[in-house]
Amino acid sequence: MVRARGTSGHENDARSLIRKKIMEEDEYRNVGRDKQGTSIINTGESAQLPVPSFDGGHIAVIAGSHLLIRSSSNGNILQTYELPLGFAHSCRFIRWYRRTSIDGGTSLGDGSDIGHDEDGPQWLLLADDARIMVYDVSKPQLYGEIRGATNLTKLAGVDFGRTPEEIMVFSDFGLKLQIWSLTSKRAVEVKDPKAVSANYSYRSSTGHLALLTRPAAHDILVIMAPHTHEVLTTVELATVDARGVVYSPDGNWLAIWDTASAGCRVLLLTADGHHFKTFTLPQDELNLGVSQVQWSPAGDGLAIGDHRGSVTILHKHTFLPRMRLFHHPTIDIPHGIVWQEEIGPSLTRSYAEARQPAESPLQESFQTGKERVPGTGLVKFNISGTLLASTSSITPSTLWMYSLRSGQPLTALIHHSPVKSIRWHRIIADLLLITCATPEPILYIWRASWARPKILSLPLKAPSGQPKALWLSLDDNVIRFMLSNTDQSAIGRISPDGEEVPWHQDGGYLGKLGSEDMFDEGHSLELSPIKVPEENGAYPNDTPTLGLSTQLCHTSTIEDTFQFRRQS
Numbered sequence: 001m002v003r004a005r006g007t008s009g010h011e012n013d014a015r016s017l018i019r020k021k022i023m024e025e026d027e028y029r030n031v032g033r034d035k036q037g038t039s040i041i042n043t044g045e046s047a048q049l050p051v052p053s054f055d056g057g058h059i060a061v062i063a064g065s066h067l068l069i070r071s072s073s074n075g076n077i078l079q080t081y082e083l084p085l086g087f088a089h090s091c092r093f094i095r096w097y098r099r100t101s102i103d104g105g106t107s108l109g110d111g112s113d114i115g116h117d118e119d120g121p122q123w124l125l126l127a128d129d130a131r132i133m134v135y136d137v138s139k140p141q142l143y144g145e146i147r148g149a150t151n152l153t154k155l156a157g158v159d160f161g162r163t164p165e166e167i168m169v170f171s172d173f174g175l176k177l178q179i180w181s182l183t184s185k186r187a188v189e190v191k192d193p194k195a196v197s198a199n200y201s202y203r204s205s206t207g208h209l210a211l212l213t214r215p216a217a218h219d220i221l222v223i224m225a226p227h228t229h230e231v232l233t234t235v236e237l238a239t240v241d242a243r244g245v246v247y248s249p250d251g252n253w254l255a256i257w258d259t260a261s262a263g264c265r266v267l268l269l270t271a272d273g274h275h276f277k278t279f280t281l282p283q284d285e286l287n288l289g290v291s292q293v294q295w296s297p298a299g300d301g302l303a304i305g306d307h308r309g310s311v312t313i314l315h316k317h318t319f320l321p322r323m324r325l326f327h328h329p330t331i332d333i334p335h336g337i338v339w340q341e342e343i344g345p346s347l348t349r350s351y352a353e354a355r356q357p358a359e360s361p362l363q364e365s366f367q368t369g370k371e372r373v374p375g376t377g378l379v380k381f382n383i384s385g386t387l388l389a390s391t392s393s394i395t396p397s398t399l400w401m402y403s404l405r406s407g408q409p410l411t412a413l414i415h416h417s418p419v420k421s422i423r424w425h426r427i428i429a430d431l432l433l434i435t436c437a438t439p440e441p442i443l444y445i446w447r448a449s450w451a452r453p454k455i456l457s458l459p460l461k462a463p464s465g466q467p468k469a470l471w472l473s474l475d476d477n478v479i480r481f482m483l484s485n486t487d488q489s490a491i492g493r494i495s496p497d498g499e500e501v502p503w504h505q506d507g508g509y510l511g512k513l514g515s516e517d518m519f520d521e522g523h524s525l526e527l528s529p530i531k532v533p534e535e536n537g538a539y540p541n542d543t544p545t546l547g548l549s550t551q552l553c554h555t556s557t558i559e560d561t562f563q564f565r566r567q568s
Contacts, residue, residue, distance in 0.1 A: 066082055072472040289306065292305030351455060366417070427474050
């Protein structure tokens, strides 16, 4: 195992000076909170939005030529890392490691899935097309670096694998997947992975990897062993063009859904890849294909959203329809309330109870600039699996909340703009964060126990692009959330009863990009992609050794091409 040199006293002094300078700018600019007590963090002209960790306790942000790790509780700087020249503008990926996952959903790496992370060190990676840098944010130095993993192609995607020392690197055009190990300095390469967002899934109980590939005219499911990533089995799938694969939270089942042109088809397989059943809609129904697939957090049901606009909940063991949920344009909830967004004379927004039956605005009412495909837009279980929130692209501004115990809708929220994202809280089961396609930075919060939902206007500049909203950690019985755009991030706080809680400490100014970061001074093409530091910190110019290959994948032992850092 190659060990990098530890952090010198000079480097520690330099890092302390950088942190002190940024904290002085925090105090000087005095932009820590607004009149309502919302903490504001300016991110300058960074190419990346601030990214909170999965437990919500840390926020990673690129400011100038530095990576800052801030506490989400008070905005304090916990770690400061200097980035290579020009990396702030070329960085395309910021990913936190997730220790445990019970999401069972189709979205990957965006922090939107629910789950609870155990206490422990936080890991983070940053990547552009030339290098991948890995940090253990409990330590002051870079942990490891991979240079030029994809050689002459761009990165299509990068994320942590099952452990923080496994890095998954997807090449552009679906050429290959490389799974790097920071401990063994080996890379397993798999050819022809499917170029879809949900093309792999880890089995939570054992760490087996299920991966969709397409080496020829058929889809192939590859199941790989944990740690070694040895290919255990390959299965040719009876699909036209598989769009995703996901293990159930208990690891007993695999769900694979086909392209919409093949109709509503979901394959259910055992954990080792044996076909068990194929779910399809009845032949007498209009069959427009699958749009969403989501396991319930407990694994006791599977939700399938279709392009007709309905959601079917399947039983866990039989995979027969348990209930069918619809999104009708005319809303009539006998034992629930329909809430409608209203804008007052002073442009203040609030929810008001709508008279039933209420009419949902149709897709044609919104000028989106592009044609939308009809179907189920969003489907999300809450952490307990007792509630489900969903939207339909036919009525995109209406959000439905269903009780999965009764199979009946609890409420519906009608907005002035289409719903863009929904986030269930990972601890408080009936708390939901909603964003819509509004020109102002607006957040919508619903909780079943509240008398009415809340609409909060956060003091951010007009967003450039769609802002992102996420939950942060729950401290001292205070609920915290963050809304960020490319210029700022605002952190708000409310009590469990829905009352706004003022801040007692300012957030901070994160700094501006300096002129030295505006241009990359020209990184030359290095055919030896990954470097190992010598004892003096220099990098040798040795060329890599090539590994052996098989028809499907090969394992390479990398010599003198891997930069690996660990605190001594």
